[in-house]
Amino acid sequence: MVPKPSISLKADSECFRVSSLEPEKLLFPLARPIASISSIKMIAGDFFLPDKIVPLDEEFTLNFKNNGGKFLYCENEEDLNETFISILQENDWFEIEAQTFELPLQSYLIENRLLYKNPVNPLFFLCNCEGLISQDGSILFSSKQFLHYKSNELPKNIIVIAEQVR
Structure with missing residues (x-):
């Protein structure tokens, strides 16, 4: 049985680190820290960005x-x-x-x-x-x-x- 890849988000100063079962780790720098994971939105299946609030x-x-x-x-x-x-x-x-x-x-x-x-x-x-x-x-x-x-x-x-x- 092959383990399913998992993605976990960890707050790491002013960025979120995405880790999976694959060897590489991706780092997404942000302009400012995000308060909660619920405010993160997945776009195009690969990137995690905060919701943009338009006036x-x-x-x-x-x-x-x-x-x-x-x-x-x-x-x-x-x-x-x-x-x-x-x-x-x-x-x-x-x-x-x-x-x-x-x-x-x-x-x-x-x-x-x-x-x-x-x-x-x-x-x-x-x-x-x-x-x-x-x-x-x-x-x-x-x-x-x-x-x-x-x-x-x-x-x-x-x-x-x-x-x-x-």
């Missing part, structure tokens, strides 16, 4: 981009204004019709000479949102943003201004 804002960004969205981060109001103008320049959206139902956002449209009162054929919709859902990279809207309209009754291009709440 919620990064998780949203990754998932949103994977869903086909474009995400731009702004540090402050001035940065937001510059980014908004860059979006208008990239899409050649100056002196066209746009749509928003939120009074505070109308200033962005007025400053850039965009027609927003009773638009016939708006090229984009500007709004805030209720929240960002990090798990799947989606955006939560309510009647505050869309009023009585359905999403398919709004312009195809939507620019969402979301604030980070901690």
